[in-house]
Amino acid sequence: MLEIKNLTKKFDNRTIIDNLSMTVNDNEIMAIVGPSGAGKTTLLRCITGLETVNQGQFFWNGQQFDPANTDQKDTIIGVVFQDYQLFPNLTVMGNITLAPTMVKKLPLDQVKASARHLLSRLGLEGKEDLYPFQLSGGQKQRVAIVRALAMNPKILCYDEPTSALDPALRDEVAEIILDLKKQQMTQIVVTHDMDFAQNVADEIKRVAQLS
Structure with missing residues (x-):
């Protein structure tokens, strides 16, 4: 609570x-x-x-x-911003794994496995290597949600x-x-x-x- x-x-x-x-x-x-x-x-x-x-x-x-x-x-607390704030120079996977590996110091392989599970849950399987400009607005929103969830x-x-x-x-x-x-x-x-x-x-x- x-x-x-x-x-x-x-x-x-x-x-x-x-x-x-x-x-x-x-x-x-x-x-x-x-x-x-x-x-x-x-x-x-x-x-x-x-x-x-x-x-x-x-x-x-x-x-x-x-x-x-x-x-x-x-x-x-995790947050999904109104404009998503995805890093344009990083792939979907790069956006998701950046904070858990840099802030929480979690192993990259562990973070990637969790990210793939989250992406699958939100209907983004196969989008790991795309860049934000290749995504629709709805897909960017879901990536932003996955990125927030990756910090648990x-x-x-x-x-x-x-x-x-x-x-x-x-x-x-x-x-x-x-x-x-x-x-x-x-x-x-x-x-x-x-x-x-x-x-x-x-x-x-x-x-x-x-x-």
């Missing part, structure tokens, strides 16, 4: 998130829904350690942790996972998220798409401004 207590985030004199507390239960999907400028992506960046917070504490199963601490032995996170976060996808691919992403839930992955989805949120989420947090 992820607990966030009294989170405040400011940019200069502007308060973006004001004393926010929330809980995400194990094996559940929380959708954070709201308009642009409400602070959804800022919250996600705080949870994933990409932004430092002015105030607040994070707990995983009762143990306090710092999302910004990259030296942690176990990866608690406890929680997987998504920033606007359907923003650049047509309706058919949006349904495909929903199926992937729900399938990961069946495999007991706790997930947080930041989206402006209420219909998508209602299709996948166990709990929806509607925000105008996060507080």
Whole structure:
């Protein structure tokens, strides 16, 4: 279970998130829904350690942790970015294996075996040697999900996972998220798409401004 207590985030004199507390239960999907400028992506960046917070504490199963601490032995939070952020000069396999081998120092053969299993699960078998420019938008999205899963996170976060996808691919992403839930992955989805949120989420947090 992820607990966030009294989170405040400011940019200069502007308060973006004001004393926010929330809980995400194990094996559940929380959708954070709201308009642009409400602070959804800022919250996600705080949870994933990409932004430092002015105030607040994070707990995983009762143990306090710092999302910004990259030296942690176990990866608690994984993230799938809105624009995927795949490295254009690396193949699919290269994108997936880079962080586990460099950050976690795992053996390359072990990481590749895990990556092939994940790629097969997400319908990307045979795409290992392709480069991002050779992939469709939906395929890039799935590679980004595999890359995040390769770090074996406890929680997987998504920033606007359907923003650049047509309706058919949006349904495909929903199926992937729900399938990961069946495999007991706790997930947080930041989206402006209420219909998508209602299709996948166990709990929806509607925000105008996060507080």
